[in-house]
Structures are given as C-alpha cells and as structure tokens.
Amino acid sequence: MNMTHVFDEILKHNEAFVANKEYIPYQTDSNPNKKLAILTCMDSRLTELLPAALGIKNGDAKIIKNAGGMITSPVGSTIRSLVVSIYAFDIKQVMIIGHDHCGMSNVDNSPLIETMKERGITKEAFETFDSDDFDTARWLEGFANVEESVAKTVASVVNHPLIAKDVEVRGFVINPSTGELRPVC
Template sequence: MKQVFKDILSYNEAFVENKEYLPYQTDSNPNKKLAILTCMDSRLTELLPAALGIKNGDAKTIKNAGGMITSPVGSTIRSLVVSIYAFDIKQVMVIGHDDCGMSHVDNSPLIEKMKERGISKEAFETFDSDKFDTARWLEGFDNVEESVAKTVDAIINHPLISKDVEVRGFVINPNTGKLRVVK
C-alpha cells in the first residue's frame, strides 16, 4: 500500500477515535433542496461551499471533469435525476470555473499518455464505435460560459427532469470565490 493511503488510513483512525465526525452529522436529505453540478478541480473542494455558504447536509454535490453533461444517459444526469426524485431537489446550480483544466483541452496528448501508460489499441477499439468516440468523449470546451449554458440547457431539456426544477448557471473564480451568473 502506498504511503498516501497509509497516511489517510492513520488519520481516519484517529478522526473516528476522537469523534471528530460529530460536527458533520446530518441525514441524507439536503436542507436547501439544492443540487450543485461542478468541476472536480481540487481548488473548489473547500472554496466552493465556503463561497456559497453551503454547510454539510445543505446540498447534493456532483463533480466531474469540467462540470459538464457529456451524455443524456451518463452518471452525471443519473445523479441529478436520483437527487430530484429521491431527495426532493428543487434547484440545480451548474457551476463552472475560470482557469478550468478542461478549457482548450487537447484530447490527443491525453490519448497519447494513456497509450504510454499501457492502454492498448484494442482497448480503444472496444470503445470506439458508431455510438461512441473516445476522442470526442475526452474533449473539453473553449469558453466556460458557453459550456455552463450548454449544460444548463441539457438539464432543462432532459426528458426525465421535471419542469418545476429551477436550473441556473454560474462561473466561480477559483482564487477569490466570486460568483457570476451565466444563465
């Protein structure tokens, strides 16, 4: 086991033993009836909830590369559908961020790195078909506001999303936490 895992497990053992979890206890129903779809960028881990005044138990947070909907049947939209109907979500915030690693991403170097790390040509052929294109799946975006607006539209127009759910788009500055409205 790598040292980082050992360190995490050691910390976790002390965390539980010292009952440091007590301030975080809540149930699974979000207090604010809010779901947030955002990027997995590590700068947002603590900044985003702090900048929004979101506390543990207030919202369902869904993170992926770029905070994007890439498929109408993918895990991101699935998580939103489950949140809406199982946890009575009433509002969805789509929050992109400035200086996102998915902006202007060139999928060619990603694919080359995958090959360098042992992903075979056959593995790519397994996924590449008339219905799925690995290179397109790895694409990013050129403009964060346009990406957020596109994701908001994908959620609003999804056939399994109730029309009474309010969906809005925002961009956050990953340095200051300043939020601006996109849609």
C-alpha cells in the same frame, strides 16, 4: 511520495478522526436541507472554496463533481445523479457551476490519448469503446469558453426528458482564487 504512503497516511488520520469523534459536527441525514443540487468541476481548488463561497454546510446540498462540470451524455452518470437527486431527495433547484482557468478549457485530447497509450492502454481497448455511438476522443474533449459550456450544460438539464419542468436550473462561473460567483444563465 509513493501511493501506499498516501493511503497509509489517510488511514492513520481516519483512525484518529473516528477515535476523537471529530465526525460529530458533520452528522446530518441524506436529505439536503436546501433542496439543492450542485454540478461542478472536480478541480481540487474548489474542494473547500466552493461550499465556503456559497455558504453551503454539510447536509445542505447534493454536490456532483466531474471533469469540467459538464454533461457529456444524456444517459451518463452525471445526469443519472441529478435525476436520482431530484426524485429521491426532493431537489427543487440545480446550480451548474463552472470555473475560470478550468483544466478542461481548450483541452487537446491527442496528448491525453497518447499518455493513456504510454501507460498501457491498448489500441484494442480504444476499439472496444469506439463505435457508431461513442467516440473516445470526442468524449475526452473539453471546451473553449466556460460560459458557453455552463450554458450548454444548463440547457442539457432543462431539456432532458426525465427532468421535471418545475426544477429551477441556473448556471454560474466561480473564480477559483477568490470564490466570486457570477451568473451565466
């Protein structure tokens, strides 16, 4: 299936969705009902499973997703999203949710970088980013243990100078097959 076909298929579905007013059950405002933010992985197995397993409905929480559900920088977009959620949307609790069998576990960034080069990313492009303050290879690293990764991310949020101390932050791991949630910290 080529990319244009996927886009066309999505646009056709969207046109019918709007025409049939299928959006009505999802209408809510932007303030999360549960005063909750969730940082989790972008894994496609979690798209519907995670909210269903947590009993989260549209409008209940701010859900922030990235590769591995990790915070890799104290000034990156993930922490920015959490800071904005806390102060603009009155978030009181943050859940960090990793998952078993994550694609970021034991990631070897060398093949990833080679694939980038094969797809046209030049040496100069890498050099543009690599500096004393930034290392592309390190930025693309994963983790060896999901529980340790979750605990490290929780610590990054709890200890961040722009996160209020009255925000409760907890870490969990979800099974991407069953939805079972287990506390980490």
